[in-house]
Amino acid sequence: MQEQVFDRCHIINGLLIDNQENEARQELIKLLDFHNTNQLAYNPLVNHLIRETGLFPYLELETSNWEERFIYNAFKVDVGEENPLTLHREQSFLLKKLLEGKNIAVSAPTSFGKSFVIDAYIKIKKPNNVLIIVPTLALTDETRRRLYKKFAHEYKIITTSDVELSDKNIFIFPQERAMNYINIVESFDIMIVDEFYKASSKFDKERSPSLIRAMIKLGAKSNQKYYLAPNITSLENNPFTDDMEFIRLDFNTVFLEKHELYNQIKNNDEKSEVLLEILSKNKGKSLIYAGTYSNIDSLTILFLATYEPVKNELLEMFANWLSKNYDFNWSLTKLVSREIGVHNGRLHRSLSQIQVKLFEEGEGIRNLISTSSIIEGVNTSAENVIIWRNRKGSAKLDDFTYKNIIGRGGRMFKHFIGKIYILEQPPEEGLTQLSIPFPDEILGDLEESKYDGLLTKEQVAKLKFYNDEMAELVGAKVYEELKSESIFQSSNSDLIKAIAIDLTKNPDEWNGLYYLNEFKPENWDRLLYKVIKLQPGNWDCSYKTFVEFIKIMAYNWTKSIPELLKELEDYDVGIDTFFLLERNVTYKFSALLNDLNTLQKRILKNKQYDISKFIKWCSNAFLPKVVFQLEEYGLPRMISKKIHESKVIDFYDSDLTIHKVVEKFNEIGKEMTIEKTNNLDEFDKYILNYFFDGIKIMNA
Template structure:
């Protein structure tokens, strides 16, 4: 390569104001320097400075002017770290420190987390709330901020934790509702992936996020919303006082290989292409499969065509999965071949462990995923393969497609991300984000407060809803319930349906107290009643779901292989186990909570079912055991610690007290105290301790 000629080309692009093209060509040139292990010349450094990629400057070979820029753009991001920001990061940080409200659309490789960390370090807010789309991202964010700010802030990720003087709250939107009344003022409200507030992008959970934006937004002195690939936002109440900043500033180059033209929908050719890609690339590869059934297809293909690899940590992981989950599971057979699986249903700790192994040189080389990999974690890879152009039942849209391929490349690690497209991608379009009041929120908002932003039809629905609920509950009771944000469900209509059923079919709700019984057979009639009132989406027939709940009640007593053996009678395997456990802890617990609140006001002889709700919401595990899985510590390890009487998870205290207990014990003493820990248990414990 003629480096001087390439520099000349890049300079020409800069001269003609085509900076994106100049930056792309420069990143490719930097990749060449990395591959050939060539030092940057002062000319290269000067071009880096001109296109704003300041972190890439080599201070050893740059001019004093370029070194000055490198130092000038350094900022404190917490801990001992001072990091040089690129030009656009610095622009956003400047606007935030000036107190502006920002809705920012920036590429996946932009480096948005540095900005949040720098803001906390510089402005030292008292309360900052960070809303993330998934539990996995909650833990990833917590780990990053824990290292830097735990000496000055209480970092809260779960419900029912006592607030301190200075707090960083990190959780998905559903948990934020628990703190609405406890927080008088928020210095900064951060909404990560705020496009999910649109029904178009997340039909199931958008209303919950809109509700959080409304209720916490009113208490926030400043707001910072983040999303990728948004071109514009419609006029709406949620971002009305915010400046929209659209940034097209890439820090890596995506090298696309459109193989779908030669594959032409032939499954055999597609399989051959994937195997060829994996064979010819040494780097880490994300394989986007799109659906659960396609994950199975790709898994079978790799199991049939790849031999086990020599890796001690993966061999230990395989044995651990055999002992703790299922010998015949796809994941068990894949990990020894250097491949993992990521979807939205796996146990949280299991997903986190795989992402950790994917980051390690001797760990996983490939991960097959659904869209959970773009929503759930901030990971990227040298190679991204788009195996299927679908997202669940729907065709892949351009927004999601760009989000997936945006996982290719990473600053300082892979200048160039290689993208292999095996099915025809969607047509490239600009994405406008349309935010509006969902009908589901008719019970949460007051028509007088938002009459300028509601349609006449919505106002009519709100008034009708209020009148009906006031008739069932009484005016004062309904008003106090609405103001206190005590319902778990984001669907006002579900709450109304529960209230109606309790009021007009009260005799059918007799015996709710049987749910507090230790005899699982006593639960059956009421569980059928509960799941029928929340139609659809339980993931299995009603009788199987009720059977599953009864078996799951032994979760703390029995191992997962033992539970799976019992679930054979319902034809429920390990993958379905994850899905149904998630439905129990999330959807069933929320429905039961709303029933419990309403029945106390409606039924003549109400019985508090909170003890049963607590069990359900924690998958029948001790609460701290369930919560520790979000911290990357699986139940099978906490059970070994409990059985050795090192920590009594049934009686020891809340999550934060137990974490302090772990710190007191120390990792070395813990590992030495439990002889039943295998090698992979120890690997996981090390990862857990890193996060606390």
């Protein structure tokens, strides 16, 4: 066996001599996997090759010579954990650039370990205000959990709106929420944009304008910028990154072993057989990329027809908990009892987080079916990644997204090799030149004099015309105030103009708008129809269904989800549609209401309407505000309700903020919270353990 090791070391060394470092690193990672499988100690030659390829964290000190031990210690940094961690060579390279104050845009593989660089920067530089923009709320909480443990003793970790600032703050937001602090924070020491490729309309047509808006306005208040993305070959000239150095790092810490099985698959039946065979042979965790909701449904039917429920106490508890708190007939309830989970962008945040936790536990979920939410919303990985469909929604997968998905295979120190099973022909391999065009949608939110350098002549003319129209509708002075405050939540200037025109031309149709503030859902119909028709085709259902959903959802706190679903049966709203429509109410509908309220207070000022109360109800899903925010922290509403009813914490307390409630939980403690709360079942307690782990301060 040692002879085999020596032969492979010889090959790796030859690649290094030929300046083929990436290939040498890939071969070395396979060799490390061989050592791991056969429980072999590294000999000095293997350690030497680890040093030569820059994979310093993999060094085995017991068998290293003094040079390798010196390197291992020289690359150690404090990342806020109990012990310093050794960075690999390219992590250290990036950290050095950041500490020098450089603005950098980085493309690095999924397995690169970018979070350690951010943590080390905060620990060493000790900035006062750090802004981290992430693409999803799921990634918000994952980042919060990591940073809270390390830095909550010296920083206020802020993930929600309307939070009183401390002397030192770390803000973690999706771009829309970040804009709430544009006039509150004087300056940021650094703005970090994770997955910044989403600023391109090619990758996120719906939300790219709001990300660019945040990059422009918050970037102007930031002393340093650090943008991160995977798999970008080059960055096209654009006004948003022209002051940044683009660095492409092709530095993997795991090896992806690809099994291209699509050539031997003739039809869907054969594909199903191949999938089941892969799952039966591989005992490790598998991430199955389904691509669309309909494909998740197809896989659900296949798995329920193939597998029987297994004996797994933890997952049996989870299945019973889902049945009781959501829907006993829900497909997820049945899948969980077969060690299978589902990850998509519609689920309640806490449900997605619980499933990812169970997926990462040895005795938890074995197989996780996912849409692209798994690459956008969470940093998880698996020993096996299976590409079931070469689609992302209605479109075919592009090479960029494909590489991002397969990059979830393998994990440092756990799986040196990620096994990738490809069941449909992958996209052609190509280069990704990231283009970030300026979106016309945000023109109306810009001041012409301040941003004319970013705009084309046509955009300058369009902006001037838009400004003149809006000044005529709401008054020049009022419009200038609105723009300077960046008060609109929508990034669509045409929608803002359409609302202003409707209010100006049809003021009487908005009579009684303030009645929405009265908790009488039966009286809301006319005004709800009026509001949602401002943005036709935006609600994923008919107007009638959406209006009835809002009226029934108004009882979200007083009734259980099974009770609400019973009332929604007449409108053909099941559990999956419930998640989708609730999300639409809390984000799209609330943003529309907010912009409507902002404009009507100026245009219909004689009526003296203000629907802020109704907006708060909608944006918090008609739950107490802190209860809704706690769901992002991994605590489901039904457990918060038990805590409230047991008088452990009063969620009706108007002075309660998310930071105050976290303090209260830490004061009471996990054991006492569980002891004092009535009617908790065993899985409630499991979730509370997970929740308390996310509010624990490491250095406290």
